[in-house]
Amino acid sequence: MKKKYLINRYGSLASWVYHIDKPIGKSFGDVEYYLERLKGCKGTILEPACGNGRILIPLLERGLDVEGFDASIEMLRYCDIECEKRGLKGKFRKEMFNTFTYSKSFGAIIIPAGSFQLITDVNEAIDVLKRFKLALKEKGRLILDLSTIASLSEPPMQARQWRIPDGILTLTEDREEINYIEQTVLSQLRYEHWDANKGLVKNEIDLFYLRYWGVKEFELALKSAGFVNISISSNYEYLKAPTNETHTLTFEAS
Ligand SMILES: C[S@@+](CC[C@H](N)C(=O)[O-])C[C@H]1O[C@@H](n2cnc3c(N)ncnc32)[C@H](O)[C@@H]1O
Incomplete structure (x- = not known):
């Protein structure tokens, strides 16, 4: 579910x-x-x-x-x-x-x-x-x-990162499902905030669900x-x- x-x-x-x-x-x-x-x-x-x-x-x-x-x-x-x-x-x-x-x-x-x-x-x-x-x-x-609709079969994006003062933000995508009948793609997006001194300070998972x-x-x-x-x-x-x-x-x- x-x-x-x-x-x-x-x-x-x-x-x-x-x-x-x-x-x-x-x-x-x-x-x-x-x-x-x-x-x-x-x-x-x-x-x-x-x-x-x-x-x-x-x-x-x-x-x-x-x-x-x-x-x-x-x-x-x-x-x-x-x-x-x-x-x-x-x-x-x-x-x-x-x-x-x-x-x-x-x-x-x-x-x-x-x-x-x-x-x-x-x-x-x-x-x-x-x-x-x-x-x-x-x-x-x-x-x-x-x-x-071409994007329906595109591979997940590569891991990305952004510099912020004292750290980085990262984003990784895991593909959960491509549904060719419903024309939908479900991905799990994992965001992380890494601080240069404290390490991982926060993470967040969003399910990203799109229809083409x-x-x-x-x-x-x-x-x-x-x-x-x-x-x-x-x-x-x-x-x-x-x-x-x-x-x-x-x-x-x-
Ligand atoms: C790709 S961003 C687009 C932001 C902006 N329109 C732009 O062009 O940069 C998609 C936006 O849709 C909003 N959103 C997602 N589901 C929504 C919903 N059911 N009703 C209203 N807004 C929604 C998100 O919070 C997000 O801000």
Whole structure:
């Protein structure tokens, strides 16, 4: 049985590593892409799973009206600190994909970094898409990224480490399961904080569970949730058709 309380939780070491490895503004082509696509967006933008604010903060800095939510208090704490450093008034709260509610509706909802793939149950994913639709204004747009299904059979990542004052943070991945029927990959991520004088001071295990979608399959999921005007872009080139070389798909729908 999967330990639900450990799944995709982005605890304190995971959040620390994320913030060092993917600091505010670090771009995979996505920061520029979302900035461009959101130009002239009418209404507030919502970023579910905004994390440490890697994308949310650059959007705020360009004067866009963005709010976010995330399931991890630790990730949101980084977002808070980084907003404060920049004198920005960030609006974000702790919410989950499947239960979030807002009293207002949004001009756009964005989900970069493949975070939508953290929802591993297809029916739940479609319910979340419906929830996004309900949260959008009439002409509002949903823009989200998915890694292609090619990643389903990629090997686990090699052990990594990051230097911090007086020590290192390490991350190792053990693959627990690839399920080709459910299109899911379950890994055990082990984070450790080693202090130069005290040795191992903390460790943390997170189960990382992702679902990979086929291109047509996701288009159908969007349609079944009531979305129209669906476009697909490849590797952050707007409307570039996906090929076998595509690593990131961006879906846009209204
Ligand atoms: C890959 S990070 C993305 C952070 C940020 N959007 C970015 O682009 O750098 C994924 C985020 O999803 C959040 N998350 C995981 N499960 C979630 C859920 N069920 N509801 C909301 N957020 C969730 C995690 O806490 C984490 O901050």
